[in-house]
Amino acid sequence: MTAPLTEHADSRTDAYAVRLEAVSKMYGKDLLALDRVSLAVRPGEFVCLLGASGCGKSTLLNLVAGLDDVSGGEISSGSKIAMMFQEPALFPWLTVNANVEMAMRAEKVGKDERRARAQELLDLVHLGAFGKKRPHELSGGMRQRVALARALAQEADVLLMDEPFGALDAMTRDILHDELERIWRERRPAVLFVTHNVREAVRLGDRVVLLSSRPGRVVEDFPIELPRPRRTDSAEVATLAATITDRLREEVGRHGR
Numbered sequence: 001m002t003a004p005l006t007e008h009a010d011s012r013t014d015a016y017a018v019r020l021e022a023v024s025k026m027y028g029k030d031l032l033a034l035d036r037v038s039l040a041v042r043p044g045e046f047v048c049l050l051g052a053s054g055c056g057k058s059t060l061l062n063l064v065a066g067l068d069d070v071s072g073g074e075i076s077s078g079s080k081i082a083m084m085f086q087e088p089a090l091f092p093w094l095t096v097n098a099n100v101e102m103a104m105r106a107e108k109v110g111k112d113e114r115r116a117r118a119q120e121l122l123d124l125v126h127l128g129a130f131g132k133k134r135p136h137e138l139s140g141g142m143r144q145r146v147a148l149a150r151a152l153a154q155e156a157d158v159l160l161m162d163e164p165f166g167a168l169d170a171m172t173r174d175i176l177h178d179e180l181e182r183i184w185r186e187r188r189p190a191v192l193f194v195t196h197n198v199r200e201a202v203r204l205g206d207r208v209v210l211l212s213s214r215p216g217r218v219v220e221d222f223p224i225e226l227p228r229p230r231r232t233d234s235a236e237v238a239t240l241a242a243t244i245t246d247r248l249r250e251e252v253g254r255h256g257r
């Protein structure tokens with residue numbers, strides 16, 4: 001279950017990588033997208049956020065990233081945050097190397113160190129030989145790997161991922177799950193990963209947090225204690241995913257959507 005949000009926890013700033021307390025978001029006067037969402041992610045924890053379309057998952061990530069303001073409640077995160085989207089959003093006119101280095105330029109990292117770190121990160125995502133290519137010369141899965149390398153280049157301790165593999169075929173997604181897990185285990189950022197794919201959430205998460213249909217509220221927090229690495233097509237993942245899917249259906253049904 002989600003860690004209790006107590007006064008005591010409040011004073012230990014590094015107990016959480018990200019912490020939302022009763023966060024609400026209104027768009028305009030009448031659209032309540034999120035309703036008093038409380039959620040805490042510990043350093044190094046992998047949390048998947050699951051919910052029906054339109055329940056406010058992207059809104060929540062944008063608020064955590066500081067791209068938009070909350071309407072109520074509080075978000076705290078003492079950490080450096082990087083974000084990855086469904087579209088890799090690479091600069092098409094820049095090489096793969098330059099795309100990854102771009103994240104370090106803003107940090108004023110010197111040229112030689114930028115080069116070396118970009119190469120190391122591209123090796124890490126198995127694209128070491130593709131640094132001179134441009135994004136259009138790569139497959140969708142490879143472009144997402146570049147986006148992952150670029151996110152990692154920011155040396156963030158929180159990685160926000162908004163359906164990063166949603167546009168990929170099942171096989172490529174499977175491979176990227178393995179890669180992401182390997183990298184996460186090596187570097188241990190806290191990850192908040194949005195998806196509406198239940199099996200993907202069970203495959204990856206230490207916890208799966210289920211949001212209700214709009215307005216998004218946390219309805220359940222499932223700890224996933226299956227040993228890693230997991231396989232999306234394993235019986236254990238399928239069984240747990242079926243339980244969570246039933247709960248999700250119930251929730252969607254309740255809201256008539």
Ligand SMILES: Nc1ncnc2c1ncn2[C@@H]1O[C@H](COP(=O)(O)OP(=O)(O)OP(=O)(O)O)[C@@H](O)[C@H]1O
Pocket residue numbers: 027028031033051052053054055056057058059060196214
């Ligand atoms: N900038 C905005 N202005 C007005 N309404 C918005 C804005 N962004 C999102 N919404 C609305 O807020 C609700 C939540 O949207 P959000 O994109 O966060 O949901 P989601 O769970 O990520 O959806 P999906 O799974 O379909 O991507 C939706 O009803 C959406 O139409």
